[in-house]
Amino acid sequence: MGAIMTIYEKNYEEIKTRPYLLKKLNEFDKNSLKNRLCDIHSADTHEGIKALHIGTDRRSYRLNSSYYPAKEAQAWAGQYDFKDLKAYISMYGLGSGTFTRALIERMRPEDFIYIYEPSAQLFLYILENYDISDILRDSRVYIGVETINDYEFHAVLRDNIDWLNVHYQVLCMHPFYDEIFPESYKTFLLGLKENNIRALINRNTTALFGTMTVTNTIHNFKYIKETNVDLDFQEDFSALDIPAVIVAAGPSLNKNIEYLKQAKGKAAIFVVDRALDYVLNHGIEPDFIVTIDSSKPIEYFSQRTDLTIPLFCTISSSIPVMDAHKGRKILFANKGFESYIYYDLKKEVSILNPGGCVATGAFSICAGLGFKTIILMGQDLAFSNDKTTHASGIQGDGEDLKKVFKIVEGIDGKPVETRHDWYSYLVWFQDAIKVLPDVTVIDATEGGARIAGTRIMTLKDAIAAYCTKEVDCRSIVDNKKPTFDEEDIIRIRQILQEAVENLKEIREGGDRARECCVKLSKEAQDGTIGSRSSQAFVNEISEINETIMKYPAYKFVDNDISVVSIQNLSNIYKLTGDQRADQITTYLKAEKIYEAIAASADKIWPQLEGVLADF
Amino acid sequence: MRRQIAIEAKKTIMTAVEAIEEVTLLFYQQKTKEGYNKLEAVLTDISQVIDLLYALKKEELYRTNEMLEVLKAAMAALEKKDLILLSDILNYELKDRFERVLEII
Numbered sequence: 001m002g003a004i005m006t007i008y009e010k011n012y013e014e015i016k017t018r019p020y021l022l023k024k025l026n027e028f029d030k031n032s033l034k035n036r037l038c039d040i041h042s043a044d045t046h047e048g049i050k051a052l053h054i055g056t057d058r059r060s061y062r063l064n065s066s067y068y069p070a071k072e073a074q075a076w077a078g079q080y081d082f083k084d085l086k087a088y089i090s091m092y093g094l095g096s097g098t099f100t101r102a103l104i105e106r107m108r109p110e111d112f113i114y115i116y117e118p119s120a121q122l123f124l125y126i127l128e129n130y131d132i133s134d135i136l137r138d139s140r141v142y143i144g145v146e147t148i149n150d151y152e153f154h155a156v157l158r159d160n161i162d163w164l165n166v167h168y169q170v171l172c173m174h175p176f177y178d179e180i181f182p183e184s185y186k187t188f189l190l191g192l193k194e195n196n197i198r199a200l201i202n203r204n205t206t207a208l209f210g211t212m213t214v215t216n217t218i219h220n221f222k223y224i225k226e227t228n229v230d231l232d233f234q235e236d237f238s239a240l241d242i243p244a245v246i247v248a249a250g251p252s253l254n255k256n257i258e259y260l261k262q263a264k265g266k267a268a269i270f271v272v273d274r275a276l277d278y279v280l281n282h283g284i285e286p287d288f289i290v291t292i293d294s295s296k297p298i299e300y301f302s303q304r305t306d307l308t309i310p311l312f313c314t315i316s317s318s319i320p321v322m323d324a325h326k327g328r329k330i331l332f333a334n335k336g337f338e339s340y341i342y343y344d345l346k347k348e349v350s351i352l353n354p355g356g357c358v359a360t361g362a363f364s365i366c367a368g369l370g371f372k373t374i375i376l377m378g379q380d381l382a383f384s385n386d387k388t389t390h391a392s393g394i395q396g397d398g399e400d401l402k403k404v405f406k407i408v409e410g411i412d413g414k415p416v417e418t419r420h421d422w423y424s425y426l427v428w429f430q431d432a433i434k435v436l437p438d439v440t441v442i443d444a445t446e447g448g449a450r451i452a453g454t455r456i457m458t459l460k461d462a463i464a465a466y467c468t469k470e471v472d473c474r475s476i477v478d479n480k481k482p483t484f485d486e487e488d489i490i491r492i493r494q495i496l497q498e499a500v501e502n503l504k505e506i507r508e509g510g511d512r513a514r515e516c517c518v519k520l521s522k523e524a525q526d527g528t529i530g531s532r533s534s535q536a537f538v539n540e541i542s543e544i545n546e547t548i549m550k551y552p553a554y555k556f557v558d559n560d561i562s563v564v565s566i567q568n569l570s571n572i573y574k575l576t577g578d579q580r581a582d583q584i585t586t587y588l589k590a591e592k593i594y595e596a597i598a599a600s601a602d603k604i605w606p607q608l609e610g611v612l613a614d615f
Numbered sequence: 616m617r618r619q620i621a622i623e624a625k626k627t628i629m630t631a632v633e634a635i636e637e638v639t640l641l642f643y644q645q646k647t648k649e650g651y652n653k654l655e656a657v658l659t660d661i662s663q664v665i666d667l668l669y670a671l672k673k674e675e676l677y678r679t680n681e682m683l684e685v686l687k688a689a690m691a692a693l694e695k696k697d698l699i700l701l702s703d704i705l706n707y708e709l710k711d712r713f714e715r716v717l718e719i720i
Contacts, residue, residue: 046707067703075643175645175699 011127014136024149028120034147035119035181042096042129045069050130052096054122054180061176063095073102080106080170087111088160092188093174093181094123094143097132103172104138111140114156118146118177118184146184151434153188154427157195163203164569166196198356198424203566209294210562216294216316217336217556218607221496222614223322223329224341225489226482230312230332230365231348236476237268238370243442243466244268246366247286248359249275250380252447253391256459257282260377266467267375270312270366272358273301273321275378278394285309287473289325290362291317292333292354298324300395310477312365328477332365336559340552341495345488355428356421363432373440375462380448381426382408382416389419409450416449426451442466493615496608499553503605506557509548510598516541517591524583541590548597556608557600564596617671624667625720628713631660635710639702647698654693657705661686664713677716685709 005013015022039055043066051064065072076099080089087107094100094117107113117123123145126132135141144153161169171192178185245267247253247260253275261284263269271279271286273296279286280302289311291301296318308327315331315338322329333354334342342349350368354361359379366374378391383404389397405420418426426449433441433453443454444462457465484492516537523534548554558565568589634657641650665686668677685708692700 062697062699065699065703067707072643072699072703075640076645078640079644079646 007131008128010131010133011136014133015127017137018143020152021143021145021149028148030124032147033121035121035184037119037121040122040125047071049098050096052126052130056180061180063174063176064098069096069098070102073098074105076175077102077106080172082106082108082111082170086165087168087170088165089113089170089172090157090192091115091172091174092185093117093177094126094132095174095177096126096130097135099174100132100135100141104135104141107140109140112142112160113140114142114144114153114160116144116146116150116153116188118181118188120145120147123148151431153191154195154431157191158198161195161199163199163566166199169196194424194427197420206559207563207566210559212294213316213336214556214560214604215607216319216322217338218604218611219319220315220317220322221338221611224315224331224338224492225484225615227329227331228477228480228483229334229342229347229349230330230352230368231350232480232483233330233476234369236480240469240471241372242267242469242471243373243375243462244270244366244369244371245375245377246359246362246379247271247275247279248362248376248378248380248445249278249390249394250378250382250445250448251384251388251391252380252445253278253378254393255446256377256444257284257391259459259463260284262460263375263463263467265470265472266463268366268371268471268473270362272362274358274390274394277302277304278391280304281393288312288330290358290365291321292358292361294318296321310474312362330477332368333361337499337552337555340555341492342483344495345484345491347483347488355425355432357425360425360428360432363429367432367436367439372438373442373466375442375444375459375466376451376454377444377446377459379429379443379445379451381422381429381451382410382418382447382449384447411443411445411448411450411456413450418449422449429453489615493612495552496612496615499551499556500605500609500612502551502553503556503601503608506548506551506554507598507601507605509544510594510596510601513541513544514591514594514598516544517587517594521584521587521591524580524587527580529580529583553604553608556604557597560600560604561593561596564593568592620667620670621720624664624671625717627660627664627667628717628720631657631664632710632713632717634660635705635713639706642698642702650698661705661709668716671720676719678712682709682712685712 015025037054038057039060041053042050043053045051045066045068047068047070049069051062051066051069053060053062080103089103089111091100091103091113094115100115104113142156144150144156245263247269249272257279260269264284268288269286270288270290273289273291276289286309289309291311291313294316298320301321301324305324307325310328310330311325312330312332313322314333316336332350333352334349339349352364352368354364363374383389387402389401401419403419404417406418406423407415408418408423408426410416430452441454442462443451443456444459446458520529520534520537523529523531528534634653638650638653638657641653665679665682668679671677674680685704689701689704689709692704
């Protein structure tokens with residue numbers, strides 16, 4: 001007969017299915033408790049479930065009914081009705097799990113809940129005393145515990161909340177948690193708000209740059225034969241005991257640029273596109289340039305026409321930048337149509353999260369290449385005292401980009417003003433540093449916002465301490481063959497030819513699906529949805545979707561029609577409750593989207609066919 | 616006269632039971648302000664029920680003294696601002712007693 005498991009063992013068994021939480025729980029230092037409580041105990045109730053009692057230095061709280069905790073929780077959960085297409089619920093506070101359980105009972109299979117528990121002390125107590133194995137087992141549940149794995153909070157939000165569902169999130173709070181953990185609750189709400197803003201900005205960016213991404217990718221395909229991918233160099237750089245220096249264009253760059261010369265040949269120097277000419281004008285040739293922005297004007301890159309410094313870029317990077325650059329291009333963050341080419345040819349590509357800007361992209365590259373020490377310079381992420389945005393000698397941003405979003409701590413502990421996008425990058429850096437415990441990140445900016453998790457040093461001291469071994473980065477790159485050989489190029493040509501044919505099929509599929517939507521709109525108006533003929537149209541649309549969306553070339557179309565998609569999908573999660581009205585709206589919107597799909601495919605296939613001449 | 620008081624008591628008990636359910640649900644759902652807005656009317660209904668039952672006498676049947684003690688416990692919870700305990704007492708102590716009286720009145 002098997003031994004009966006303790007409550008902790010039951011819970012722990014389920015935590016094993018959450019490897020990251022498990023790892024962090026095992027590493028957790030119980031002496032580092034934040035949001036400390038004076039007392040935690042449980043008391044019997046009229047039900048089988050105990051009531052949780054906690055005490056702070058201000059007062060005591062009974063977190064559950066002393067009569068029937070489960071009934072209380074069900075009454076509480078009854079105010080939440082999940083009617084929209086897919087609910088994303090953010091819940092502040094796990095408590096004993098009783099309220100969470102009542103909420104989960106109301107969730108549908110497609111819904112998702114993120115539970116943020118601010119007290120690691122309480123979470124550990126709950127694991128010992130309350131069976132929450134059912135909650136831990138539920139794949140719709142994500143749990144973040146402050147100081148254990150809370151930094152995943154931002155990543156989970158980013159991955160699950162986008163512009164489609166940003167307005168339909170559900171926010172719940174465990175009773176009393178706002179009183180017990182007021183500062184933590186404020187931070188939690190701020191995190192949600194910032195993610196909502198990010199989602200809407202991403203929507204606007206996607207709409208703005210969707211078509212440009214496609215145009216750039218097709219134009220830049222001609223360079224792919226002579227490129228490498230970042231992972232081609234991972235073995236080379238991870239074996240070297242040298243630091244990476246990332247040079248950004250912040251105002252503080254003026255203070256210490258001259259010291260960078262001492263790092264040349266003893267570190268891998270990565271410079272962001274905006275800072276390139278400034279660095280070159282100071283007589284320093286960096287080892288790598290990094291660019292991401294698909295709309296980067298040439299004047300924000302370089303005035304030089306003979307640049308051969310290796311360039312980390314994406315296939316959709318700015319056309320003027322890619323054309324002006326004459327050296328080796330190293331692709332990273334491949335996630336569009338081109339990722340299929342690498343997949344087909346069994347070439348490994350990194351799945352970096354480049355963050356939202358070129359500096360975060362550079363950091364991701366350096367982490368991916370295996371650098372164990374990363375030195376940041378020019379990474380102010382804040383306005384200077386005189387409200388400048390970039391180093392003197394680098395074109396700054398206009399007045400419209402000088403709105404202060406927040407006051408944050410500076411590297412000297414004094415407050416500094418930051419902008420909305422810089423603040424999101426600051427959070428990104430801090431989260432990224434937390435998931436790279438083996439990497440030492442030195443902030444040698446000597447100004448700007450404090451980036452938690454970094455060691456603050458002057459650049460002079462950082463170079464003296466870490467730049468002690470010789471390295472010739474250029475020869476590493478020059479001696480590396482491009483990713484693709486001649487046989488690969490032949491296959492790439494075939495892939496592009498297939499893509500041209502697939503786009504023609506996508507065009508035809510889009511046209512047919514649009515016609516089906518027209519007929520379904522009519523059936524919806526006549527109230528005959530569900531009839532045999534309407535079902536036949538629905539089935540035909542499903543088949544078309546299944547066919548066209550599995551083509552890698554569909555990624556071109558998806559990007560190209562971003563504006564139309566956004567306009568027509570923005571309320572797709574919201575149901576009015578009037579089935580007929582919802583059906584009519586759905587089919588009218590779908591008609592517009594399929595029309596756009598057909599037009600886009602018809603526009604793109606000749607452009608792609610034109611690229612074949614380069615192969 | 617007695618019959619009229621009994622009819623009035625029955626009607627008031629039904630109103631009170633409904634009101635208790637409504638206000639306790641608000642408190643369980645942490646809708647404190649809305650709950651407080653309705654609480655005075657609920658307490659008035661409860662007081663009226665007890666007064667009417669007292670008028671009918673038959674303490675051993677209606678256990679009106681017990682109801683008064685329960686009401687005192689509810690007020691103590693209210694004074695401590697323990698709205699969940701208040702709701703539990705109203706729901707599981709007082710409402711249950713009212714519903715029992717409804718069956719026998």
